[in-house]
Amino acid sequence: MCGIVGYLGKKSVVPVILESLQTLEYRGYDSAGVAFLEQDCLNVYKASGKLNNLRSRLPVELFQKNGHSRHLGIGHTRWATHGAPNDETPHPHVSCDGNIALIHNGIVENFGELREELTRKGHIFHSKTDTECVVHLIEDLAKTETDFLKVLQQVTRRLVGAYALVIIDKRHPDKLYGVRNHAPLVVGIGDDELFLGSDVVALVEHTNQVSYLQNEEIVELSPEGVKVINFNGQPVEPLVEKISTGNLAVDKKGFKHFMLKEIYEQPDVLRNSLSMRLLSPEEPIQLFDEAADAKINEIERVYVVACGTSYNAGLVGRYFIEELVRIPVEVEAAGEFRYRNPLVDEKTLVIGISQSGETADTITALRQCVNKGAKVLAITNREDSTIARESHFVLPVRAGIEVSVCATKSFAAQVTVLYLLGIYLAERRQQSSPELLKSLKVGLQRLPVLVENVLHTSEEIQTLAKKYGNVRDLIFIARGINYPVALEGALKLKEISYIHAEGYSASELKHGPIAMLDPSIPVIAILTDGIVYDKMISNCQEAKARDAQVIAVNSGPMPEDVRDTFEDAVFIPQLEEMLSPILTVIPLQLLAYHIAEYLGKDVDQPRNLAKSVTVE
Ligand code: M6R
Numbered sequence: 326m327c328g329i330v331g332y333l334g335k336k337s338v339v340p341v342i343l344e345s346l347q348t349l350e351y352r353g354y355d356s357a358g359v360a361f362l363e364q365d366c367l368n369v370y371k372a373s374g375k376l377n378n379l380r381s382r383l384p385v386e387l388f389q390k391n392g393h394s395r396h397l398g399i400g401h402t403r404w405a406t407h408g409a410p411n412d413e414t415p416h417p418h419v420s421c422d423g424n425i426a427l428i429h430n431g432i433v434e435n436f437g438e439l440r441e442e443l444t445r446k447g448h449i450f451h452s453k454t455d456t457e458c459v460v461h462l463i464e465d466l467a468k469t470e471t472d473f474l475k476v477l478q479q480v481t482r483r484l485v486g487a488y489a490l491v492i493i494d495k496r497h498p499d500k501l502y503g504v505r506n507h508a509p510l511v512v513g514i515g516d517d518e519l520f521l522g523s524d525v526v527a528l529v530e531h532t533n534q535v536s537y538l539q540n541e542e543i544v545e546l547s548p549e550g551v552k553v554i555n556f557n558g559q560p561v562e563p564l565v566e567k568i569s570t571g572n573l574a575v576d577k578k579g580f581k582h583f584m585l586k587e588i589y590e591q592p593d594v595l596r597n598s599l600s601m602r603l604l605s606p607e608e609p610i611q612l613f614d615e616a617a618d619a620k621i622n623e624i625e626r627v628y629v630v631a632c633g634t635s636y637n638a639g640l641v642g643r644y645f646i647e648e649l650v651r652i653p654v655e656v657e658a659a660g661e662f663r664y665r666n667p668l669v670d671e672k673t674l675v676i677g678i679s680q681s682g683e684t685a686d687t688i689t690a691l692r693q694c695v696n697k698g699a700k701v702l703a704i705t706n707r708e709d710s711t712i713a714r715e716s717h718f719v720l721p722v723r724a725g726i727e728v729s730v731c732a733t734k735s736f737a738a739q740v741t742v743l744y745l746l747g748i749y750l751a752e753r754r755q756q757s758s759p760e761l762l763k764s765l766k767v768g769l770q771r772l773p774v775l776v777e778n779v780l781h782t783s784e785e786i787q788t789l790a791k792k793y794g795n796v797r798d799l800i801f802i803a804r805g806i807n808y809p810v811a812l813e814g815a816l817k818l819k820e821i822s823y824i825h826a827e828g829y830s831a832s833e834l835k836h837g838p839i840a841m842l843d844p845s846i847p848v849i850a851i852l853t854d855g856i857v858y859d860k861m862i863s864n865c866q867e868a869k870a871r872d873a874q875v876i877a878v879n880s881g882p883m884p885e886d887v888r889d890t891f892e893d894a895v896f897i898p899q900l901e902e903m904l905s906p907i908l909t910v911i912p913l914q915l916l917a918y919h920i921a922e923y924l925g926k927d928v929d930q931p932r933n934l935a936k937s938v939t940v941e
Contacts, residue, residue, distance in 0.1 A: 327416075327430040327939075328352040328402040329510075330527050331491040333501040333546050334518025338398035339387040343380060345520070345527040346400045350376055351728055351936035352430075352523065353404025356415035359383075360426035360493065361398030367426055367495045371415035375930070376402060397501060399491050399521075401428040404935040418457045420464035421448055424495045427463065429456040430523050431488035431508040432940050439483065459490065473497055474554060477504055477543045481556045487685065487940070491521050501546040505538040508939055509683055509711060512536040512544060512551055514565060519546040524937075525568055525709060526726060536563040537709065568709070582928045584729035584821070588914050589780060592773040594734045595907070597723040598741040599769060606766040610749040617718050620700055622753050624674040628667065628699075629656040630690045631678035632938065634732040634816060635739060639678050640809035641906045642743030648903065649751040649762075660686035660941070669699040676702045676746075680727055680735040681937040682710020689941070691716060704742050706735050720746065729929045730936045731821050733914045736813060737776070737907050744769060744904065768904045775898045779911040782895050783919075786912055789876065789893055790919030793847050799824055800838065801913070802831035802868075803851035804861055810851055810906045814913030821921040821931045831864035842871040847892075849916075851909045853880040855902030865890050878912045880905055 328349025332341050338361045346357060357379040358371035372378040387395070401416035417426040433439070436455035439462060444450065448461040462483060466476045473494060487507035494500070503510050503521045513520030513528035513535050521544070522528050525535055538544055541556040544563075553561040580586035603610055613621060627646060629639035639656040647654045657667075659677070663686060669675055675694040679687045682705040691701050691712060703716035706724045713719045722738035748765055751757040793799070799818060801811035811828035818826040829838055831850065842848070848868045852861045865875045866887075874892040877883065881899030888894070895912050921928045 327404055327523070328527065329399070329428045329430050329489060329491050329521070329523045330401075331399045331428075331493070331501045331503065331521035331546075332518070333397050333499070334515065335396060336518065337387070337389060338395045339383065341531070342398050342400035343376065344530060345522060346376055346402050348526045348530075349522070349524060350402050350930065351730060352939075353402055353935040354930050355405040356403045357401060358403075358415040358417050358428075359398060359400040360417040360419070361395050362493065362495060362498050363395050365495065365498075367419065367423060367493075369417055369419055369426060371417075373415065397493055397498060399426060399428050399493055399501075414452050414454050416456060418452070418454070418460045420460050422464060425460055425463055425467070425492060427456070427460040427490060427492045429459060429488055429490050430939060431506075432486045433459060433484055433488060434486040435484070455486075459484065459488075463492065467494075473500070473502060474543060474545055474552075475558070477502060478554070478556060478558055480504070481506065481541070481543070489523055499547055503538065503544045503546075505540060505542050507540055507688075510538045510544075512538065512546065512563065514551065519551065521546065529568070533568050534565055535568055536565045537714075582729065582918070582922070584731050584733060584918055584928050587727055587729055587734045588911065588918065590725065591734050591737045591780075591911070592776045594724045594738050595741055595773045595776060597725075598738045599745070600723075602745050603766055603769055606763045606770065609752045610745050610766075612720060612745060612749050613718060618753070621674060621702070621718065622750075623672065624652070624700060625672040626652055627654040627674045627676060628662070628669060628694075629654065629676045629678060630659040630662045630687055631656075632659050632684050632686055634736050634813060635678040635680060635684075635687075637809045637813040637816065638736050638739035638743065639676070640812070641740050641806060642676075642747070644806040644809075645744055645903055646747040646750065649747045649757045650754060651756050652750075658686075659684065659690040663690040663693055667693075669694050669697050671698045671700070673699040674702060675699045676704060677712050677716060678704045678739050679710070679712050680706045680722075680724070680732055680739070682707040682712035683937045683939050684712075685939050685941045688712055688715070704739055706738065728936070730931055730934050731817060731917070731928070733817075736910060740907055741769070741772070765901060765903065768901045771900070772904065772907055775900060775908055776911065779897045779908050782897065782912055783915050785895060786915040787919045789895070790916060790923050792893070793876075794822075794920040794923040796845065796847055797825060798841070798846045799826045800842075800846060800848045801826065801828040801851070802834060802848060802861075802864060803828075803909075804831050804857040804864075805855065806903055807851045807853055807906055807909055810910045810913065813910055814849065814917070817914055817917035818920065820934060821917055821928055822924055822926055823932070824920065831861055834864055835867060839867065839871060842868055842873040844872045844874060846873060848873045848875045849878065849913070850875055851878045852883070853902050853905040853909060854899055862887050862890065878909055880908060
């Protein structure tokens with residue numbers, strides 16, 4: 326996690342760095358810091374908490390946009406891995422001699438032994454962070470080597486872990502250095518200015534020319550240009566790409582929070598995800614080129630690996646793909662999958678789902694599968710991400726930039742792409758009847774408008790949020806393809822309101838959780854027309870019999886005689902059960918949003934979290 330930026334150019338560095346950091350705050354907001362050169366002085370400012378705390382600590386003259394000599398600097402926004410967030414742990418960290426300042430994203434695993442060694446050599450540490458040992462290590466190696474690129478090469482030989490580093494050294498006042506090893510780092514090339522950033526979103530305000538550093542590369546930016554070498558010291562020709570900046574704009578568009586804006590963007594997101602893939606219900610789904618088509622259709626089983634919301638999307642995909650394609654589909658949390666030597670081979674399609682494409686556990690799990698010869702498909706919102714780059718095939722979900730830490734529209738887009746993939750595979754394998762596939766395609770085309778209808782429940786849900794917002798615990802239940810939606814509803818609520826919530830298969834209630842029920846624990850039940858509707862009603866009645874207040878999210882009409890089982894009910898349009906998760910999840914997203922808002926929580930930047938989990 327952590328957002329890092331570096332700037333070398335003619336503008337006043339502090340405003341540029343702060344603007345860029347603002348766009349990276351989704352990567353962590355436990356603390357922030359900047360360092361910049363001013364004549365022969367290295368200035369460093371840090372503050373715990375959000376960027377605004379840092380901003381208020383900076384002298385006002387630093388924000389003047391012209392007329393002075395601060396043109397080289399670095400900035401960092403942090404998600405704490407080592408050391409509690411306080412005034413010492415923020416980056417940049419500075420060497421004992423005050424020459425070098427460094428920022429870091431990742432984890433240095435052998436920092437303990439390095440720290441011991443460097444302490445013995447007389448280095449004074451000011452924090453317990455893993456990062457601080459790197460700046461002392463650079464300082465130490467620079468005592469005997471004046472070529473800074475060579476120093477950095479030596480540093481990489483000593484570090485174990487994943488890291489992106491950005492460094493400035495007062496003795497090289499027109500040079501900005503970066504190192505990449507399993508954590509993203511992008512070079513931005515503007516008019517007479519150069520940037521480094523952990524994500525292109527930090528650069529798009531300034532340039533559309535970027536070069537993605539690859540693993541094990543070191544870069545030196547200077548007025549002469551961009552010089553890249555690999556960890557062995559061999560020169561590498563940087564590949565400069567022109568990116569389209571439109572869909573990377575970060576703007577609330579009049580909504581109070583990014584999360585609400587992103588919930589409301591879902592109809593358009595679905596239209597984008599379906600566009601050019603589902604042309605008409607009569608035509609087969611198009612997802613890949615001919616070569617990829619042939620390879621993907623050799624597969625005999627599917628594994629989905631993902632984390633958090635993307636994992637829940639994968640669970641929906643499992644129900645759908647198994648049902649339609651009749652091949653086994655397993656879904657596993659990437660952080661577990663990677664530690665159990667999974668049985669995958671060239672007949673296995675491993676699908677990595679990741680909004681950011683930078684989730685460390687998912688990246689590692691997919692790499693293992695590439696090494697084992699499996700076919701790896703990335704379903705991601707970021708075509709420029711590590712996961713997209715390292716997979717054999719990519720299906721972009723096209724949700725547009727998602728800023729709120731709490732994922733909403735990316736879930737809808739991921740599930741839509743999994744639906745398309747399921748229908749695509751079923752068509753190629755001639756599994757499932759053409760009538761069923763056609764009716765699912767008709768249903769998919771109706772989705773954007775149906776989602777618009779569900780969004781009209783927002784006010785009603787706001788009322789429910791006030792009624793139930795003060796509870797300590799809340800339970801979500803569902804069955805079948807909506808069971809993952811119960812998990813997703815609980816995850817949304819936990820992460821932004823800090824209310825304890827659990828999602829269960831309704832069938833599991835009576836195997837334990839029902840013991841907790843009493844009037845203080847509301848139960849939210851998702852009921853969709855289909856084979857489990859009656860069973861769901863029975864499960865809700867069992868909960869009501871234990872005095873729980875049961876709230877229905879019901880698709881279509883509800884039989885009159887069961888209406889009094891429910892304390893409250895939200896009605897949403899009826900749709901094929903297999904497609905219903907895209908609709909049923911929306912009231913749960915809105916409920917989480919309105920409860921968090923009612924409780925005065927920080928909706929877009931919940932405590933302890935970061936949007937992109939780039940550490941294991
Ligand atoms: O970027 P990814 O989809 O790989 O992220 C996975 C999870 O970290 C993410 O979905 C997380 O659970 C969200 N904050 C949930 O809202």
